[in-house]
Amino acid sequence: MTLPGNRPSWLTFDCYGTLIQWDEGLLAAMNEILSAKGGDIDQPAFIAVYDRYEHELEEQRPHRSFKQVTALALELAMKEFGLPFDGADADLLTSSIGRMPPFPEVVATLGKLKAAGFRLAIISNTDDAIIAGNIAQLGGIIDRVITAEQAEAYKPSPQIFRHAWKTLGIDMNDLVHICASPHLDLVAARELGFRAIWVDRGTGRKPLSDYRPNEIVPTLDKVPAIFAAKGWM
Known part of the structure; x- marks a missing residue:
């Protein structure tokens, strides 16, 4: 599969396992x-x-x-x-x-995406106070952080994603979600229909048998090339 639709204004990210080790x-x-x-x-x-x-x-x-x-x-x-x-x-x-620190390629890649004009948000199954230390390691690049504490729901519940989109003032067609968890984020992508890139870091987590994300990459630094090929960067 490839990414359908127009260039998104927002990129949303899972945090733990995607950006953070x-x-x-x-x-x-x-x-x-x-x-x-x-x-x-x-x-x-x-x-x-x-x-x-x-x-x-x-x-x-x-x-x-x-x-x-x-x-x-x-x-x-x-x-x-x-x-x-x-x-x-x-x-x-x-x-x-x-x-917990970010993966080695994360900060530089987020910087490239930010410089290309994308706005960046994190949607995470955590509390505000816990994730604050992780966000501080990302170089001030993240525009918004949406947590389970704010939404009063954990992924894969649609509630946290819908809360995020309402908070950002967008609908799901104006974003691409980038994540490492097949059984949390990709379950929601399958159910709700938003565009998703799976970062398969070789942890052994299995993809869903009845769903394939729009793109699969081994590390986050492969994402800009996908966007460049779409004419988005």
């Missing part, structure tokens, strides 16, 4: 937390359990903040592994998220 940062944070507990703990298995609880909690009502979600998901995962939980463990995890 989520997997690497989460592994480092969990390593620090679990190392303090002692014993031989299978970290990938633990993270898989943590992820399962996180996604389940995000779907529940009433809406919980991401800080609450991460704390409870961590507590439930530790309980499942027979590990003692302390509130300091949750504080370490959330503070680590805000310190």
